Amino acid sequence: MKQYSFGLLLKHDPCMATLHGHLGCCMGVDFNNKFRASFPGWLLVNNADLEILKLRNNFLFGEFQLPPFAMTNAVMVDVSGNQIHDLPENIGKILPHMEYLDLSGNAFEQDLLPSIGDMKILQVLDLSYNNFSREIPKELTVGCNDLRVLMLSGNKLHGQIFPMLYNLTQLRVLQLRNNYFSGNLSNVKAKGRVLGNLALLDIGYNFMTGNIGSWIGNVTYLDILVMRNNYLEGQFQCEGISRSVYYLDLSHNLLSAPLPSCPRLQHLYLQGNKYSVSISEAFLNTSQLLVLNLRDNNLSGSIPGIIGLLTSLKVLLLSQNLLSGLIPEELCELKQISMMDLSLNSFSGSIPPCFQGIRFGKIEPRYLDLDISHEKVSNEWDYTTYFRNGTLKKDYVLHSTAEQSVTNVEVDFLTKHRSNTYKGGILNFMSGLDLSCNKLSGRIPYEVGNLAWIHALNLSYNQLTGPIPKSFSNLTQIESLDLSHNMLSGEIPSLLINLYFLEVFSVAYNNLSGRIPDMKAQFGIFDRSSYEGNQFLCGQPLNQNCSIVSPHPLIKFVDQSKEKWYGIDPVLFSVTFSTTYIIFFLTSIIILYLNPYWRRRWFNFFENRIYYPAYDFISSIVHKACAKLCW
Missing domain, CATH: 1.20.5 (Single alpha-helices involved in coiled-coils or other helix-helix interfaces)
Incomplete structure (x- = not known):
């Protein structure tokens, strides 16, 4: 096969200059300049020896027109990201020597064509994000037995998956998410070269059932396993998977205890299952972990102190469980954390002041990139794949030295009063701490105001007391600050008007008093809902006249600089009082007895x-x- 330098052709070759006119004698065409026209079928008719056709990311529409003769030299066609429809039924006869075929992101609405099986040396096939329907044709899996990459995500395909794929012994990447595939994974077989070479397996968002059987342990080169949003049940043990797996997503299934112990994982997603156990120390015995998502389960007990050994952890999501006890100070050892969510649990006690030592947003670039594998697809074609916006995309490159796949992490985090999904590179800039909906008490530590890089801070729906720390004026990057539904007292610090990136601010339903900060800069966009529920606040936008409202509430705390009883932690006071009473009572009984x-x-x-x-x-x-x- 001839070698081409596409960068030079774009500047000097007449085939690259325009798609207007009937050009001939072209051996390679690469054009992705947002060109709007019907699919140029004439280009294929006039260039019978064409080897490479790349027309991706344009605005081409109409039928995918092929010439009436076989194009025996054509090895690569990429027309992804257009609006082309109606794939010819004899495509395999016309392009018999195709090695790389990418028709993803178009408007094809038809059955998956058996004729693709006539491409005997096809190595890369991407038909994702169209509307192909029915089952995967047997002719495809029998005829294309040299296939290395198969991407069929985002279609309407159904039926059994794995029995049809047993002939694809060279398969390295298999992505079938967002379809209607079904079947019981307990019956899957993976022996020797049958599925054994897979590096990436993604069958998320389908209708798979049953247990994840021991067959997964025979996929010896597996790096990434994604089975989220199915109906899988039972237990999953990491002892049964390849040691090379470092990205595991089993979220939103019906899996149950125990939590799997996976020492080599870097990314673990188990949210939305039915785990009803405590977090064990064995489960946290994985020093390489970068992302841990256990949200929306029924986990109970406290967070083990051993979590402080996960010094590489970037994202910790434990919300919507039944966790209780104090927030362990060992969390402060996680210096690299950018997003921590402990909301919707039953944590008590005070907020650890040592949180100021966590970086929260002050992180190294590209920290969430994942290299999947490094292996050539064939002697002359190499490719790079990426997860972008939840979709496996690709950028095939000629004459590179290795295949590299990069996966960008997807994280759901509540900020600005709504749950947002952060994907890809934006995670390098997003940071937040969510402790809302717990039973935290005491004052907000002054040190929290030193988290200068944090973008979202949510302490709402707790039992926090005392004033809003003036140090919050140091949160110069913050965009969302929610302190509502607590028992905070005192005035709102006027220096907060210098937080120029603040978009969401709420101190509603506290015991605050005094004048609301001037409606300047960002504070000019906050309405009465940000301040309501504070009887002794005055000024705009509450329409309360500060000359009428008492400057201090009738029921208020005495000067907090004096250490009175009300400054004592109520939980600590209750425990000590009860202990003293019991000891006195038992002592009296013993004396009377003796x-x-x-x-x-x-x-x-x-x-x-x-x-x-x-x-x-x-x-x-x-x-x-x-x-x-x-x-």
């Missing part, structure tokens, strides 16, 4: 109180009357 003299005195005292209260009362009145008469 000393019969005091026991008799105690019983006589109570007997007199019970049987002679009226006598004592009358006797006291008589004595007082006699005393007056004597005087």
